[in-house]
Amino acid sequence: xxxxxxxxxxxxxxxxxxxxxxxxxxxxxxxxxxxxxxxxxxxxxxxxxxxxxxxxxxxxxxxxxxxxxxxxxxxxxxxxxxxxxxxxxxxxxxxxxxxxxxxxxxxxxxxxxxxxxxxxxxxxxxxxxxxxxxxxxxxxxxxxxxxxxxxxxxxxxx
Numbered sequence: 001x002x003x004x005x006x007x008x009x010x011x012x013x014x015x016x017x018x019x020x021x022x023x024x025x026x027x028x029x030x031x032x033x034x035x036x037x038x039x040x041x042x043x044x045x046x047x048x049x050x051x052x053x054x055x056x057x058x059x060x061x062x063x064x065x066x067x068x069x070x071x072x073x074x075x076x077x078x079x080x081x082x083x084x085x086x087x088x089x090x091x092x093x094x095x096x097x098x099x100x101x102x103x104x105x106x107x108x109x110x111x112x113x114x115x116x117x118x119x120x121x122x123x124x125x126x127x128x129x130x131x132x133x134x135x136x137x138x139x140x141x142x143x144x145x146x147x148x149x150x151x152x153x154x155x156x157x158x
Contacts, residue, residue: 016055026106075130094122
């Protein structure tokens with residue numbers, strides 16, 4: 001998983017996409033390691049224009065002003081690297097590096113039990129809205145994907 005898939009899923013959720021949104025568990029690298037077939041061709045599918053109606057779900061994005069105003073009721077999780085964390089982070093944020101939301105070389109998302117354990121180990125109060133942040137969105141999107149299964153209230157990038 002390279003991150004773009006997490007960003008795409010987050011965008012579809014934010015747009016209020018109706019219907020399932022799924023990621024390939026383990027990504028293309030696991031598919032290849034299991035020796036499943038790949039097709040190499042320049043054959044492109046024909047694409048026809050369609051109308052896509054959307055309704056923005058404002059609850060999955062939060063602005064910096066909102067965080068400042070509501071900081072006492074929010075749980076902030078910084079998903080950046082250790083180096084970025086030590087370079088400066090939001091007050092009262094908890095550092096959980098984005099890679100901890102996955103396991104193995106194929107970055108398979110942790111299951112619900114592991115997720116609950118990870119959050120408990122870091123004293124995360126999941127009864128409060130949780131806001132994830134990173135530098136530009138990549139790390140947040142993949143962490144948000146894990147958390148969306150647990151219905152945490154707020155996920156964003158700063």
